[in-house]
Amino acid sequence: RQELYRELRTKPSKSKDGVHVDLLINAGLMVDLPQLAEAGAGGIGLFRTELQFMVASTFPRAEAQEGLYRDVLDAAQGKPVTFRTIDIGGDKVLPYFKNTAHEENPALGWRAIRLTLDRPGLLRSQVRALLKAAGGRELKLMLPMVTELAEIAQAREIIDREVRHLSRFAHLLPTSLKVGAMVEVPSLLWQLDELMKSVDFVSVGSNDLFQFVMATDRGNTQLSDRFDPLSVPFLRVLKHIADAGRRNHTPVTLCGELAGKPISAMALIGLGYRSISMSPAAIGPVKAMLTELPVNEIKAFLEDNLGGPRVDLPMRGLLQTFADDR
């Protein structure tokens, strides 16, 4: 298998019937970067910037942030990188930055974009570091845990202000700046068209989206086998997002754990996803699946099953059988 994955590294990322799918990696620290070439991935679909904050003993200084982002872009050698603004709070606590309020439900609490909009200095300095590091190159910025569109507008104001500030001081700006949102809070599912008109791209955070749609703590092992992301209702949710992306001509990626398992990656591709981001070790197995996959067949298979009257179909088993029969 390892042999096969190595061979696939330089092969095009295409299905059996010639459909291109971007296979990207999730990363968060410089140590992850060599994996980009080793795995033969198309880029970094999710760079978790909070990792630098989590391994530090105090807030990383602006220069340290800029340095990391520059190193990441250098190491990516022109492959696209999507930087997510810090997603702290919830399960990601910083020892030097305590939320003084008691939170009964931290996953639903003061975290990610909620926190950075309340502490705009944090977002401002991070955005400035990113803009400077990406001077003369492309920059993709992604906002985590967006719940309503006003948060995007507020973040954009901060971003625009930093752009104006840097251009006033004659800094080299990014050649293009794209701003995207994570789709991981269910409220966005009923405003996808409006969302997609207000961002350049979206990325589904299936870990959190599943947690919130199923009201199931993603870290609770007692519940880990209880509900299935490959169930009809959740697959319908994922299809709803892919369809909205197509309708609005908005690029859609999925960057949760789902993307890294061949069987679920197969389902995602069948639902219309053409870009998925996963842990580097998953690229080989997922690419092996992709090269054998007739996309038209999996698409028709999913349309038949998800559009029918039965919401209790054992989709995981059916998908496995589909894969085994090819």
Ligand code: PEP
């Ligand atoms: C997710 O929620 O699926 C995601 C990719 O982000 P994180 O796992 O960092 O919350």
Ligand code: MG
């Ligand atoms: Mg998340």
